Amino acid sequence: MVALASMPLAILAPHAALAQSGGGVNFPEPTWTDTVGPVAISSPTVATINGTQVVMFGSENGYLYVVNATTGEPMPGWPQPVDIAPGVPTAIESTPTLAFVNGPSRPPIILVGAGSTYVAHQQGGLVAFSTTGRLVFRFNTLDVFNEWNGGATPDGYREGVIATPVVGDITGDGEMDIVFGSWDHRLYALKPNGRLVRGFPLDTQDTIWSSAALFHVRGAPRRLDIFVGGDASGVAHCYGGFLYDVTYERHRPHIVWKRCENQTIWSSPAVGVITADGRPSVVVGTGFGETPPYRSGSYRLFAYSAKRGRRLAGWPVTTTGPTFGSPAIGTLPGSALPDVVDVSWCTKCAPSKSGVSVVNAFSGTGALLWTQQLEGANDFSSPIIADLLGNANNDVLVGSSNGLYPLDGATGQYLFGTSLSQSLTSCSMQDAPAVADIAGTGPGTGWRLFVICGGPKQITPTGRLISYPLPYAPAITPPWPMWRGNPDHTGVAP
DSSP states (O other), X not given: OOOOTTSOOEEEOOOOOOOOEETTEEOOOOSEEEEESOOSSOOOEEEEETTEEEEEEEOTTSEEEEEEXXXXXXXTTOSEEOOSBTTBOOOBOSOOEEEOTTOTTSOOEEEEEEBOSSSOSOOOEEEEEETTSOEEEEEEOOOXXXXXXXXXXXXXXXXXXXXXXXXXXSSSSSOXXXXXXXXTSEEEEEOTTSOBOTTOOEEOSSOOOSOOEEEOOSSSTXXXXXXXXXXXXXXXXXXXXXXXXXXXXXXXXXXXXXXXXXXXXXXXXXXXXXXXXXXXXXXXXXXXOSOSSXXXXXXXXXXXXXXXXXXXXXXXXXXXXXXXXXXXXXXXXTOSSOEEEEEEEOTTSOGGGTTXXXXXXXXXXXXXXXXXXXXXXXXXXXXXXXXXXXXXXXXXXXEETXXXXXXXXXXXXXXXXXXXXXXXXXXXXXXXXXXXXXOSSSTTXXXXXXXXXXXXXXXXXXXXXXXXXXXXXXXXXXXXXXXTSSTTXXXXXX
Protein backbone atom coordinates (compact mmCIF):
# COMPACT_ATOMS: atom_id res chain seq x y z
CA MET A 1 0.00 0.00 0.00
CA VAL A 2 1.03 3.59 -0.41
CA ALA A 3 2.06 5.26 2.83
CA LEU A 4 0.09 8.47 3.33
CA ALA A 5 1.24 11.13 5.77
CA SER A 6 -0.31 9.35 8.77
CA MET A 7 0.47 5.79 7.66
CA PRO A 8 3.52 3.65 8.44
CA LEU A 9 5.48 2.04 5.66
CA ALA A 10 4.42 -1.25 4.13
CA ILE A 11 6.64 -4.27 3.47
CA LEU A 12 6.25 -5.93 0.09
CA ALA A 13 7.37 -9.39 -0.91
CA PRO A 14 10.41 -9.64 -3.19
CA HIS A 15 9.66 -8.98 -6.84
CA ALA A 16 11.42 -10.03 -9.99
CA ALA A 17 14.43 -7.95 -10.93
CA LEU A 18 15.72 -7.31 -14.41
CA ALA A 19 17.73 -10.20 -15.77
CA GLN A 20 21.07 -8.42 -15.76
CA SER A 21 24.48 -10.02 -15.85
CA GLY A 22 27.88 -8.83 -14.75
CA GLY A 23 30.89 -10.99 -14.18
CA GLY A 24 28.89 -14.02 -15.28
CA VAL A 25 26.00 -13.72 -12.80
CA ASN A 26 22.65 -11.98 -12.67
CA PHE A 27 22.10 -9.12 -10.28
CA PRO A 28 19.97 -10.64 -7.49
CA GLU A 29 16.35 -9.65 -7.03
CA PRO A 30 15.45 -7.57 -3.96
CA THR A 31 15.04 -9.22 -0.59
CA TRP A 32 12.44 -6.67 0.46
CA THR A 33 10.85 -3.42 -0.66
CA ASP A 34 9.17 -0.79 1.53
CA THR A 35 6.60 1.61 0.11
CA VAL A 36 6.56 5.06 1.66
CA GLY A 37 5.65 8.62 0.80
CA PRO A 38 7.43 10.35 -2.10
CA VAL A 39 11.20 10.61 -1.70
CA ALA A 40 13.04 13.06 -3.93
CA ILE A 41 16.48 13.96 -2.57
CA SER A 42 16.78 12.42 0.93
CA SER A 43 19.34 9.58 0.74
CA PRO A 44 19.49 6.39 2.82
CA THR A 45 21.79 6.51 5.84
CA VAL A 46 22.93 3.12 7.12
CA ALA A 47 23.94 3.22 10.78
CA THR A 48 23.91 1.15 13.97
CA ILE A 49 21.53 1.83 16.86
CA ASN A 50 21.93 -0.27 20.02
CA GLY A 51 23.57 -3.05 18.06
CA THR A 52 20.95 -3.11 15.29
CA GLN A 53 21.81 -1.86 11.82
CA VAL A 54 19.18 0.48 10.43
CA VAL A 55 18.36 2.53 7.34
CA MET A 56 17.17 6.12 7.88
CA PHE A 57 15.59 8.49 5.35
CA GLY A 58 13.01 11.27 5.03
CA SER A 59 9.96 11.69 2.82
CA GLU A 60 8.03 14.57 1.32
CA ASN A 61 5.06 13.35 3.38
CA GLY A 62 6.84 14.93 6.36
CA TYR A 63 7.84 11.69 8.09
CA LEU A 64 11.27 10.44 9.10
CA TYR A 65 11.70 6.69 8.74
CA VAL A 66 14.06 4.37 10.62
CA VAL A 67 13.80 0.72 9.56
CA ASN A 68 15.64 -2.48 10.37
CA ALA A 69 18.27 -2.94 7.66
CA THR A 70 17.78 -6.72 7.68
CA THR A 71 14.01 -6.87 7.38
CA GLY A 72 12.77 -3.42 6.35
CA GLU A 73 10.43 -3.39 9.36
CA PRO A 74 10.03 -0.09 11.23
CA MET A 75 12.15 0.25 14.35
CA PRO A 76 10.19 0.79 17.60
CA GLY A 77 8.85 4.35 17.77
CA TRP A 78 9.15 5.00 14.04
CA PRO A 79 8.24 6.67 11.68
CA GLN A 80 7.91 10.10 13.26
CA PRO A 81 6.55 13.38 11.87
CA VAL A 82 9.06 16.17 11.40
CA ASP A 83 6.76 18.95 12.51
CA ILE A 84 8.51 22.30 12.82
CA ALA A 85 5.03 23.72 13.44
CA PRO A 86 3.67 21.20 15.99
CA GLY A 87 1.10 18.92 14.43
CA VAL A 88 2.01 19.87 10.86
CA PRO A 89 4.65 17.53 9.33
CA THR A 90 7.12 19.32 7.06
CA ALA A 91 8.38 17.80 3.81
CA ILE A 92 11.95 16.47 4.01
CA GLU A 93 14.69 16.64 1.38
CA SER A 94 17.57 16.54 3.90
CA THR A 95 19.34 13.26 4.67
CA PRO A 96 19.23 12.24 8.36
CA THR A 97 22.42 12.01 10.40
CA LEU A 98 23.07 9.73 13.38
CA ALA A 99 25.35 11.58 15.79
CA PHE A 100 26.93 10.89 19.16
CA VAL A 101 26.69 14.52 20.21
CA ASN A 102 26.97 13.69 23.90
CA GLY A 103 29.98 11.40 23.59
CA PRO A 104 30.50 7.79 22.49
CA SER A 105 29.21 6.35 25.77
CA ARG A 106 25.85 8.17 25.59
CA PRO A 107 22.98 7.36 23.22
CA PRO A 108 23.17 9.09 19.83
CA ILE A 109 20.51 11.36 18.36
CA ILE A 110 19.08 11.59 14.85
CA LEU A 111 19.14 14.98 13.10
CA VAL A 112 17.32 16.04 9.95
CA GLY A 113 16.53 19.27 8.15
CA ALA A 114 12.99 20.19 7.15
CA GLY A 115 11.79 22.00 4.04
CA SER A 116 11.23 21.46 0.33
CA THR A 117 10.72 23.53 -2.80
CA TYR A 118 8.35 20.82 -4.01
CA VAL A 119 5.92 21.29 -1.09
CA ALA A 120 4.91 24.90 -0.48
CA HIS A 121 3.76 26.78 2.60
CA GLN A 122 5.48 24.83 5.34
CA GLN A 123 7.74 25.95 8.17
CA GLY A 124 11.43 25.04 7.83
CA GLY A 125 14.10 24.23 10.38
CA LEU A 126 15.92 21.33 11.97
CA VAL A 127 14.64 18.57 14.27
CA ALA A 128 16.50 16.19 16.60
CA PHE A 129 15.08 12.87 17.81
CA SER A 130 16.20 10.18 20.18
CA THR A 131 16.80 6.80 18.58
CA THR A 132 13.39 5.68 19.89
CA GLY A 133 11.58 8.54 18.14
CA ARG A 134 11.26 10.95 21.07
CA LEU A 135 11.58 14.65 20.18
CA VAL A 136 14.83 16.07 21.59
CA PHE A 137 14.59 19.61 20.19
CA ARG A 138 13.34 21.73 17.32
CA PHE A 139 15.35 24.58 15.85
CA ASN A 140 13.61 27.36 13.95
CA THR A 141 15.28 29.16 11.08
CA LEU A 142 14.35 32.69 9.94
CA ASP A 143 11.71 33.95 7.52
CA VAL A 144 13.51 36.21 5.03
CA PHE A 145 11.80 35.66 1.64
CA ASN A 146 9.38 33.43 -0.25
CA GLU A 147 11.32 30.30 -1.14
CA TRP A 148 8.61 28.98 -3.48
CA ASN A 149 8.25 31.95 -5.83
CA GLY A 150 11.43 33.93 -5.13
CA GLY A 151 9.63 36.86 -3.52
CA ALA A 152 12.07 39.14 -1.72
CA THR A 153 9.96 39.77 1.39
CA PRO A 154 9.05 37.46 4.29
CA ASP A 155 5.96 35.32 3.65
CA GLY A 156 5.18 33.95 7.11
CA TYR A 157 7.13 30.71 6.64
CA ARG A 158 10.57 30.07 8.07
CA GLU A 159 13.01 28.98 5.39
CA GLY A 160 13.79 25.33 4.77
CA VAL A 161 16.89 23.28 5.46
CA ILE A 162 17.62 21.02 2.51
CA ALA A 163 21.22 20.57 3.68
CA THR A 164 22.24 17.45 5.57
CA PRO A 165 23.36 18.29 9.13
CA VAL A 166 26.94 17.33 9.95
CA VAL A 167 28.44 16.87 13.41
CA GLY A 168 31.96 17.52 14.70
CA ASP A 169 34.02 19.61 17.09
CA ILE A 170 34.34 22.98 15.34
CA THR A 171 35.30 24.96 18.48
CA GLY A 172 38.06 22.64 19.69
CA ASP A 173 36.54 22.36 23.18
CA GLY A 174 35.82 18.63 22.90
CA GLU A 175 32.07 19.07 22.48
CA MET A 176 30.30 17.94 19.31
CA ASP A 177 28.62 20.70 17.30
CA ILE A 178 25.79 20.45 14.74
CA VAL A 179 26.46 22.36 11.51
CA PHE A 180 24.05 23.12 8.67
CA GLY A 181 23.08 25.86 6.24
CA SER A 182 19.62 27.14 5.42
CA TRP A 183 17.78 28.98 2.69
CA ASP A 184 17.50 31.86 5.19
CA HIS A 185 21.07 32.91 4.24
CA ARG A 186 22.60 31.61 7.48
CA LEU A 187 25.21 29.04 8.39
CA TYR A 188 24.30 27.56 11.77
CA ALA A 189 26.22 25.70 14.47
CA LEU A 190 24.32 24.28 17.43
CA LYS A 191 25.37 22.73 20.72
CA PRO A 192 24.04 19.24 21.56
CA ASN A 193 21.06 20.84 23.37
CA GLY A 194 20.00 22.74 20.24
CA ARG A 195 21.25 26.16 21.37
CA LEU A 196 23.46 28.26 19.11
CA VAL A 197 27.22 28.03 19.40
CA ARG A 198 28.48 31.44 20.43
CA GLY A 199 28.95 33.72 17.40
CA PHE A 200 26.54 31.84 15.13
CA PRO A 201 24.68 32.08 12.85
CA LEU A 202 26.99 33.41 10.17
CA ASP A 203 25.11 35.57 7.66
CA THR A 204 26.21 34.55 4.15
CA GLN A 205 23.82 37.02 2.44
CA ASP A 206 22.18 34.38 0.23
CA THR A 207 20.73 30.87 0.26
CA ILE A 208 22.67 27.75 1.22
CA TRP A 209 21.73 24.47 -0.48
CA SER A 210 25.11 22.86 0.06
CA SER A 211 25.80 20.40 2.89
CA ALA A 212 28.96 21.23 4.83
CA ALA A 213 32.12 19.14 5.10
CA LEU A 214 34.16 19.20 8.33
CA PHE A 215 37.92 18.67 8.33
CA HIS A 216 40.90 19.71 10.45
CA VAL A 217 43.35 21.95 8.62
CA ARG A 218 44.55 24.48 11.21
CA GLY A 219 44.53 25.43 14.88
CA ALA A 220 43.94 23.12 17.83
CA PRO A 221 44.41 19.44 16.87
CA ARG A 222 40.74 18.52 17.33
CA ARG A 223 39.20 21.69 15.85
CA LEU A 224 37.46 21.18 12.51
CA ASP A 225 36.99 23.77 9.77
CA ILE A 226 33.68 24.09 7.91
CA PHE A 227 33.70 23.90 4.11
CA VAL A 228 30.38 24.82 2.49
CA GLY A 229 29.02 26.31 -0.73
CA GLY A 230 26.52 29.13 -1.03
CA ASP A 231 24.79 31.47 -3.42
CA ALA A 232 26.08 35.01 -4.00
CA SER A 233 23.96 37.89 -5.27
CA GLY A 234 26.31 40.85 -5.06
CA VAL A 235 28.04 40.68 -1.68
CA ALA A 236 31.74 41.45 -2.13
CA HIS A 237 30.88 42.07 -5.82
CA CYS A 238 30.30 38.35 -6.32
CA TYR A 239 27.45 37.15 -8.54
CA GLY A 240 27.12 33.40 -8.61
CA GLY A 241 28.39 31.44 -5.64
CA PHE A 242 30.99 31.19 -2.89
CA LEU A 243 32.90 28.28 -1.43
CA TYR A 244 33.73 29.07 2.19
CA ASP A 245 36.33 27.86 4.65
CA VAL A 246 35.09 28.84 8.10
CA THR A 247 37.18 28.32 11.24
CA TYR A 248 36.27 29.05 14.87
CA GLU A 249 38.55 31.11 17.08
CA ARG A 250 38.23 33.82 19.72
CA HIS A 251 34.67 32.62 20.39
CA ARG A 252 33.28 33.26 16.96
CA PRO A 253 33.41 31.93 13.37
CA HIS A 254 35.85 33.51 10.92
CA ILE A 255 35.92 33.12 7.16
CA VAL A 256 39.52 32.10 6.45
CA TRP A 257 38.99 32.12 2.71
CA LYS A 258 36.11 32.24 0.29
CA ARG A 259 36.27 31.72 -3.42
CA CYS A 260 33.77 33.42 -5.70
CA GLU A 261 32.81 31.57 -8.87
CA ASN A 262 30.51 32.96 -11.52
CA GLN A 263 27.77 30.42 -10.87
CA THR A 264 25.82 29.17 -7.89
CA ILE A 265 27.37 26.44 -5.72
CA TRP A 266 24.55 24.11 -4.69
CA SER A 267 26.83 21.09 -4.78
CA SER A 268 28.14 19.77 -1.46
CA PRO A 269 31.94 19.84 -1.18
CA ALA A 270 33.96 16.66 -0.70
CA VAL A 271 37.34 16.66 1.05
CA GLY A 272 40.15 14.21 0.37
CA VAL A 273 43.80 13.75 -0.56
CA ILE A 274 43.85 13.52 -4.36
CA THR A 275 47.36 14.80 -5.16
CA ALA A 276 50.84 13.37 -4.63
CA ASP A 277 51.79 16.05 -2.10
CA GLY A 278 49.46 14.44 0.45
CA ARG A 279 47.65 17.67 1.22
CA PRO A 280 43.84 17.67 1.53
CA SER A 281 41.76 19.22 -1.23
CA VAL A 282 38.15 20.39 -1.50
CA VAL A 283 36.16 19.42 -4.60
CA VAL A 284 32.79 20.98 -5.53
CA GLY A 285 30.63 21.55 -8.61
CA THR A 286 28.65 24.58 -9.80
CA GLY A 287 24.91 24.80 -10.32
CA PHE A 288 22.37 26.46 -12.58
CA GLY A 289 21.19 29.54 -10.74
CA GLU A 290 22.14 32.16 -13.30
CA THR A 291 19.85 32.78 -16.25
CA PRO A 292 21.35 31.72 -19.62
CA PRO A 293 23.69 32.61 -21.15
CA TYR A 294 25.45 30.97 -18.23
CA ARG A 295 28.39 32.71 -16.67
CA SER A 296 32.00 31.57 -16.88
CA GLY A 297 31.73 29.42 -13.74
CA SER A 298 29.07 27.19 -15.26
CA TYR A 299 29.68 23.55 -16.16
CA ARG A 300 32.71 23.29 -13.93
CA LEU A 301 34.06 21.06 -11.19
CA PHE A 302 36.54 22.92 -8.98
CA ALA A 303 39.27 21.64 -6.69
CA TYR A 304 41.00 23.84 -4.12
CA SER A 305 43.66 23.30 -1.49
CA ALA A 306 41.84 22.96 1.82
CA LYS A 307 44.32 25.11 3.72
CA ARG A 308 44.67 28.13 1.45
CA GLY A 309 41.82 27.87 -1.03
CA ARG A 310 44.08 27.95 -4.08
CA ARG A 311 42.90 26.19 -7.21
CA LEU A 312 44.74 22.95 -7.85
CA ALA A 313 46.79 22.59 -11.01
CA GLY A 314 44.65 21.07 -13.75
CA TRP A 315 41.42 22.35 -12.23
CA PRO A 316 38.66 23.37 -12.79
CA VAL A 317 37.54 20.69 -15.21
CA THR A 318 34.62 21.02 -17.60
CA THR A 319 31.40 19.04 -17.13
CA THR A 320 28.46 18.69 -19.51
CA GLY A 321 26.14 20.76 -17.36
CA PRO A 322 25.25 21.83 -13.81
CA THR A 323 26.22 19.70 -10.81
CA PHE A 324 23.78 19.53 -7.92
CA GLY A 325 25.00 16.56 -5.86
CA SER A 326 28.26 15.83 -4.10
CA PRO A 327 31.36 14.49 -5.85
CA ALA A 328 32.61 11.14 -4.56
CA ILE A 329 36.28 10.48 -3.82
CA GLY A 330 37.92 7.05 -4.08
CA THR A 331 40.71 5.21 -5.87
CA LEU A 332 39.59 3.70 -9.18
CA PRO A 333 41.41 0.85 -10.96
CA GLY A 334 44.75 1.91 -12.43
CA SER A 335 45.17 4.90 -10.11
CA ALA A 336 47.66 5.23 -7.28
CA LEU A 337 45.78 8.09 -5.63
CA PRO A 338 42.07 8.76 -5.02
CA ASP A 339 40.03 9.97 -7.98
CA VAL A 340 36.89 12.13 -8.24
CA VAL A 341 33.55 10.96 -9.69
CA ASP A 342 30.86 13.49 -10.55
CA VAL A 343 27.45 13.51 -12.29
CA SER A 344 25.93 16.48 -14.13
CA TRP A 345 22.96 17.43 -16.28
CA CYS A 346 23.73 17.13 -19.97
CA THR A 347 22.75 20.66 -20.99
CA LYS A 348 25.71 20.92 -23.36
CA CYS A 349 24.88 17.74 -25.23
CA ALA A 350 23.54 17.80 -28.77
CA PRO A 351 19.74 18.18 -28.94
CA SER A 352 19.40 14.50 -29.81
CA LYS A 353 21.06 13.63 -26.50
CA SER A 354 19.55 16.34 -24.32
CA GLY A 355 17.57 13.76 -22.34
CA VAL A 356 20.64 12.35 -20.64
CA SER A 357 22.99 13.03 -17.74
CA VAL A 358 26.72 12.37 -17.73
CA VAL A 359 29.06 10.74 -15.22
CA ASN A 360 32.73 11.73 -15.33
CA ALA A 361 35.72 10.29 -13.50
CA PHE A 362 38.76 12.53 -13.04
CA SER A 363 42.21 11.94 -11.59
CA GLY A 364 43.53 14.23 -8.86
CA THR A 365 45.35 16.21 -11.53
CA GLY A 366 42.11 16.88 -13.41
CA ALA A 367 42.70 14.35 -16.20
CA LEU A 368 39.49 12.80 -17.56
CA LEU A 369 39.60 9.03 -16.92
CA TRP A 370 36.27 8.12 -18.49
CA THR A 371 32.80 9.42 -19.17
CA GLN A 372 29.41 7.72 -19.40
CA GLN A 373 25.86 8.79 -20.20
CA LEU A 374 22.73 8.01 -18.19
CA GLU A 375 19.16 8.20 -19.41
CA GLY A 376 17.37 11.04 -17.61
CA ALA A 377 17.85 14.74 -18.22
CA ASN A 378 17.61 16.16 -14.71
CA ASP A 379 20.11 14.64 -12.30
CA PHE A 380 20.21 15.62 -8.63
CA SER A 381 21.93 12.37 -7.71
CA SER A 382 25.33 11.81 -6.14
CA PRO A 383 27.58 8.83 -6.96
CA ILE A 384 29.00 6.31 -4.51
CA ILE A 385 32.13 4.20 -4.95
CA ALA A 386 32.42 0.51 -4.00
CA ASP A 387 33.77 -2.80 -5.32
CA LEU A 388 30.77 -4.39 -7.07
CA LEU A 389 32.51 -7.36 -8.70
CA GLY A 390 34.48 -8.64 -5.70
CA ASN A 391 37.79 -8.20 -7.49
CA ALA A 392 39.34 -5.54 -5.22
CA ASN A 393 38.65 -2.83 -7.83
CA ASN A 394 36.29 0.01 -7.04
CA ASP A 395 33.23 0.66 -9.21
CA VAL A 396 30.56 3.38 -9.31
CA LEU A 397 26.83 3.42 -8.55
CA VAL A 398 24.84 6.49 -9.55
CA GLY A 399 21.19 7.34 -10.12
CA SER A 400 19.20 9.52 -12.50
CA SER A 401 15.56 10.23 -13.23
CA ASN A 402 15.58 6.95 -15.17
CA GLY A 403 16.88 4.77 -12.33
CA LEU A 404 20.13 3.40 -10.88
CA TYR A 405 23.21 2.55 -12.94
CA PRO A 406 26.19 0.36 -11.91
CA LEU A 407 29.35 1.34 -13.79
CA ASP A 408 32.75 -0.30 -14.09
CA GLY A 409 35.30 1.75 -12.17
CA ALA A 410 38.05 1.24 -14.75
CA THR A 411 36.12 2.13 -17.90
CA GLY A 412 32.72 3.55 -16.96
CA GLN A 413 31.01 0.76 -18.92
CA TYR A 414 27.59 -0.41 -17.76
CA LEU A 415 27.62 -3.46 -15.48
CA PHE A 416 25.16 -6.34 -15.01
CA GLY A 417 23.59 -5.97 -18.42
CA THR A 418 22.44 -2.39 -17.95
CA SER A 419 22.61 0.12 -20.77
CA LEU A 420 21.77 3.74 -21.47
CA SER A 421 18.07 2.91 -21.70
CA GLN A 422 18.04 0.02 -19.20
CA SER A 423 18.83 0.90 -15.59
CA LEU A 424 19.03 -1.41 -12.61
CA THR A 425 15.78 -0.04 -11.17
CA SER A 426 12.64 1.12 -12.91
CA CYS A 427 11.91 4.23 -10.87
CA SER A 428 13.36 7.74 -10.72
CA MET A 429 16.26 8.20 -8.33
CA GLN A 430 17.45 11.68 -7.39
CA ASP A 431 19.48 10.85 -4.28
CA ALA A 432 22.48 8.61 -3.54
CA PRO A 433 22.33 4.84 -2.95
CA ALA A 434 24.19 3.13 -0.10
CA VAL A 435 26.09 -0.12 0.33
CA ALA A 436 26.75 -1.75 3.69
CA ASP A 437 27.68 -5.09 5.25
CA ILE A 438 24.69 -6.16 7.35
CA ALA A 439 25.69 -8.55 10.14
CA GLY A 440 23.93 -11.84 10.80
CA THR A 441 22.76 -14.81 8.80
CA GLY A 442 19.80 -15.43 6.56
CA PRO A 443 17.85 -13.17 4.17
CA GLY A 444 18.62 -9.48 4.44
CA THR A 445 22.17 -9.91 5.76
CA GLY A 446 25.58 -9.72 4.12
CA TRP A 447 26.59 -6.99 1.70
CA ARG A 448 23.52 -5.01 0.67
CA LEU A 449 22.62 -2.24 -1.75
CA PHE A 450 19.94 0.15 -0.48
CA VAL A 451 18.11 2.23 -3.08
CA ILE A 452 15.43 4.88 -2.52
CA CYS A 453 13.44 5.94 -5.56
CA GLY A 454 10.23 7.71 -6.46
CA GLY A 455 9.24 11.34 -6.09
CA PRO A 456 9.05 14.21 -6.16
CA LYS A 457 5.38 14.02 -5.32
CA GLN A 458 4.35 15.90 -8.48
CA ILE A 459 5.85 13.05 -10.55
CA THR A 460 5.62 9.92 -8.38
CA PRO A 461 3.52 10.08 -5.20
CA THR A 462 4.91 6.77 -3.94
CA GLY A 463 8.47 6.19 -2.78
CA ARG A 464 10.28 2.88 -2.44
CA LEU A 465 13.18 1.69 -0.30
CA ILE A 466 14.68 -1.41 -1.89
CA SER A 467 17.20 -3.81 -0.36
CA TYR A 468 19.29 -5.78 -2.88
CA PRO A 469 21.95 -8.36 -2.01
CA LEU A 470 25.18 -7.48 -3.77
CA PRO A 471 26.14 -10.26 -6.20
CA TYR A 472 29.71 -10.19 -4.87
CA ALA A 473 31.09 -9.21 -1.50
CA PRO A 474 33.51 -6.28 -1.91
CA ALA A 475 37.10 -7.45 -1.52
CA ILE A 476 38.13 -3.98 -0.29
CA THR A 477 36.43 -1.48 2.00
CA PRO A 478 34.24 0.90 -0.04
CA PRO A 479 35.86 4.35 0.07
CA TRP A 480 32.58 6.27 -0.47
CA PRO A 481 29.69 3.90 0.39
CA MET A 482 26.86 6.43 0.90
CA TRP A 483 25.86 10.09 0.65
CA ARG A 484 28.66 12.28 2.08
CA GLY A 485 30.82 9.20 2.63
CA ASN A 486 29.70 7.98 6.06
CA PRO A 487 26.81 8.04 8.61
CA ASP A 488 28.31 11.22 10.15
CA HIS A 489 28.06 12.88 6.70
CA THR A 490 31.36 14.70 7.16
CA GLY A 491 32.00 14.64 3.41
CA VAL A 492 35.57 13.42 3.96
CA ALA A 493 37.23 10.52 2.16
CA PRO A 494 39.09 8.14 4.49
